[in-house]
Amino acid sequence: xxxxxxxxxxxxxxxxxxxxxxxxxxxxxxxxxxxxxxxxxxxxxxxxxxxxxxxxxxxxxxxxxxxxxxxxxxxxxxxxxxxxxxxxxxxxxxxxxxxxxxxxxxxxxxxxxxxxxxxxxxxxxxxxxxxxxxxxxxxxxxxxxxxxxxxxxxxxxxxxxxxxxxxxxxxxxxxxxxxxxxxxxxxxxxxxxxxxxxxxxxxxxxxxxxxxxxxxxxxxxxxxxxxxxxxxxxxxxxxxxxxxxxxxxxxxxxxxxxxxxxxxxxxxxxxxxxxxxxxxxxxxxxxxxxxxxxxxxxxxxxxxxxxxxxxxxxxxxxxxxxxxxxxxxxxxxxxx
Numbered sequence: 001x002x003x004x005x006x007x008x009x010x011x012x013x014x015x016x017x018x019x020x021x022x023x024x025x026x027x028x029x030x031x032x033x034x035x036x037x038x039x040x041x042x043x044x045x046x047x048x049x050x051x052x053x054x055x056x057x058x059x060x061x062x063x064x065x066x067x068x069x070x071x072x073x074x075x076x077x078x079x080x081x082x083x084x085x086x087x088x089x090x091x092x093x094x095x096x097x098x099x100x101x102x103x104x105x106x107x108x109x110x111x112x113x114x115x116x117x118x119x120x121x122x123x124x125x126x127x128x129x130x131x132x133x134x135x136x137x138x139x140x141x142x143x144x145x146x147x148x149x150x151x152x153x154x155x156x157x158x159x160x161x162x163x164x165x166x167x168x169x170x171x172x173x174x175x176x177x178x179x180x181x182x183x184x185x186x187x188x189x190x191x192x193x194x195x196x197x198x199x200x201x202x203x204x205x206x207x208x209x210x211x212x213x214x215x216x217x218x219x220x221x222x223x224x225x226x227x228x229x230x231x232x233x234x235x236x237x238x239x240x241x242x243x244x245x246x247x248x249x250x251x252x253x254x255x256x257x258x259x260x261x262x263x264x265x266x267x268x269x270x271x272x273x274x275x276x277x278x279x280x281x282x283x284x285x286x287x288x289x290x291x292x293x294x295x296x297x298x299x300x301x302x303x304x305x306x307x308x309x310x311x312x313x314x315x316x317x318x319x320x321x322x323x324x325x326x327x328x329x330x331x332x333x334x335x336x
Contacts, residue, residue, distance in 0.1 A: 020102050020274045027280030031287070035301060043302050048248050053310060056244035060314050063237035064091045067131075070230035071109075074127040075119065077220040082117045086329060089322040096319020099312065102274040116331050134231055139268055142235070146265045150258050239264055245307045251299035252290065259293045277312050 068088030075082055090112035094105030106128050113119035221227045243260040246252040252259075263286050270285040271278030283304040290300040 020276065023273070024275030024280035027275075027284055031283060032301065032305070040302065040305065044306065047250070048306070049253075050248070052244050052247040056241050057314060059237040059241040059244070060311060061318065063234050063241060064088070064095060064318060066230050066234045066237065067091050070227060070234065071127065071131065073221060073223070073227055073230070074130050075113075075124065076222065078123050078127070080113075080119045080123050082113050082119055083329075083332075086113065086116050086326060089326040089329075092318040092322025093326070095315050096322070099276050099316060099319075102276055112326065116326060116329055118332050135235075138231060138235060139265075142261075143265050143269070146261050150262055238268075241311070242267070242307075245303075245311075248307075249299065249303055251295050252303055255290075255293055255295075259290070262293075263289045277308070277315065279308065279312075282308060 065088050068091040069084060071091065072082050072084055072087040075087075090109035093112055094109035096105075097108045098105035107125070110119075110121050110124040110128070113124050114121045239260070242264050243257070246255055246260060266285045266289050267278070267282050270281040273281040275281060287297075287300040287304045290303060291297055295303070
């Protein structure tokens with residue numbers, strides 16, 4: 001019986017990985033099915049300004065380094081004391097491993113701390129919930145602010161394309177609004193009923209409770225100001241790592257912070273889809289939003305393909321560095 005359950009779990013894991021690869025591959029194939037990849041070489045060698053790409057690299061590195069330092073800070077209150085360079089190396093390794101199998105990196109970094117610093121694996125994994133909760137909250141805040149401050153941009157787009165939201169809503173009569181309201185209420189009730197009947201409901205409920213508990217656990221962190229600084233620094237570095245690449249291409253170099261923030265937000269949300277480094281969903285959402293800001297479709301395809309590929313290569317190189325560096329680190333005894 002145990003063998004059968006183990007085989008089922010392995011089969012499910014294989015299916016999840018296969019699904020993520022197929023999903024990402026399908027989206028990329030659909031986007032680039034008529035694309036001339038031979039022209040990419042010319043763009044990389046002649047059209048790109050690599051100075052800005054190189055300037056973006058330190059921010060990508062610092063984002064991961066700050067994440068490792070912040071993680072070490074969340075471990076201290078629960079009596080687990082990791083060395084800073086081990087925590088940072090574990091982050092480098094985890095991001096690289098996630099390129100092969102999405103989300104597995106979170107377990108890998110806990111395993112690295114267990115092996116080199118004797119950190120309790122369950123406790124380390126528990127602090128990952130805290131990180132997820134804080135990052136999710138910050139992304140939500142950034143998303144809301146981005147939408148509020150760029151509402152005119154979206155409204156202008158709707159006006160130019162003849163799809164203004166207010167004119168669309170005015171087409172509804174009073175009866176239409178009532179019917180729509182009843183249908184919406186019935187649909188929501190049906191969804192709630194189905195979720196309650198399925199195991200998915202308990203999983204979603206557990207996830208939400210876990211996120212809330214993770215947020216509350218921040219109060220146990222000793223230096224809260226430093227924790228907030230690292231959190232803001234992580235996402236500021238992520239943004240600059242992305243924004244500076246705009247200046248590598250003529251088609252995007254003139255776009256301002258508004259476009260950068262909007263595309264950064266939708267890209268951050270897109271990588272939630274479990275594909276290697278968000279490949280596929282990230283390309284599609286960022287390319288679509290760039291076109292909204294007036295970038296030609298072909299130029300947008302060049303941008304997302306090259307930027308994502310180069311930044312993915314950086315993640316892989318950091319993973320190799322992290323593994324090489326930690327291999328020369330002396331292991332500590334298991335903490336009690």
